[in-house]
Amino acid sequence: MSKKQDPAYWCVTRDRRIYLVDGKLPLTANPPFDLDQARSRTIGEHQGCAVNWLEDPGTLPEKYFYSLRELLGEEPDLFMLAGKAMQLAHMCESQRYCPECGSKTELAKQTLAMQCQSCLQFHYPRVSPCIIVAVRKGDQILLAQHPRHKSGMYTVIAGFVEAGETLETCVAREVAEETGIQLTNIRYFDSQPWAFPSNLMMGFMADYQSGDIRPDYEELVDARWFRHDQLPPVAPPGTIAFRLIQATCDAIRQEAAVREAD
Structure with a gap:
């Protein structure tokens, strides 16, 4: 979880799209629309600011979500971190069940991977x-x-x-x-x-x-x-x-x- 007082880039994802304001990732101390900051993960850093990923539970206005392609003009490292957030969101969607035993998985607390709730196997993003x-x-x-x-x-x-x-x-x-x-x-x-x-x-x-x-x-x-x-x-x-x-x-x-x- 990010430090509340520090400005951070927020990669809020939903349905293969990312939250943008005026074509940019929000750079704020708190996540947009007071989303639950406890659910966020820090996935990198850009120019001294943390880059946080947070999956939208479906509460934010549809008009703020865009294709990742809208960020192609950004600096390459920030574009890649936004892409990392999208890939992690894809992992959460496509790897909801364990390929070993078929049980449900959840995002692991200690690493960016899905963990089976039955056999406890970790399943990392498929690239x-x-x-x-x-x-x-x-x-x-x-x-x-x-x-x-x-x-x-x-x-x-x-x-x-x-x-x-x-x-x-x-x-x-x-x-x-x-x-x-x-x-x-x-x-x-x-x-x-x-x-x-x-x-x-x-x-x-x-x-x-x-x-x-x-x-x-x-x-x-x-x-x-x-x-x-x-x-x-x-x-x-x-x-x-x-x-x-x-x-x-x-x-x-x-x-x-x-x-x-x-």
Whole structure:
């Protein structure tokens, strides 16, 4: 439980959404609307202030709850802590019963896990590993559009890691399945927790080896090569997809500048 006199960020969650005021997490000494502070958990710190998580029991006005995506413009560490709160809320919802004996679980008092009320086993948040990859071909980058992107946004290829796969194997498989492209020079870039609902995105960069684009239209609306200076609308800042696209295009421009200087 947080100290009452200290200002803290409050991550109040409900139904895969988070409480925001003017697009921001509340920074106050007490939780919004006098929620029961005794139920809160401190899950981190941002700029010297505690970051607290509290599940709304259904008493707060609906109008204050938004998608976590609204916080993409926040500083990365605060966005990740808000995502941690969302993942913990997902744990409470999806792990209500013990997989060992089937009894009910409750949020443990001493750790951020669910504890079976019968066999006393602890069950920690389930995190799904995913890959996301930027593929380069000369001065072009491979971008795809998904059915859920109604705005026409394009992004890089991503997918879930399957049992028995290395991350690099997953990268090659996902790109081949969704676009028909074969890759070479697959290398790690960076990672990002992604609380939609509880994923860990592991970013890679790769180079084109062979093949023509043949989009899997069960997964994609479109896939094509785009020149680095002729990009369509892409994933927003704050996402690892944006950073992958930016890093790939920056590398293309830097190499072009070196060639011109020579």
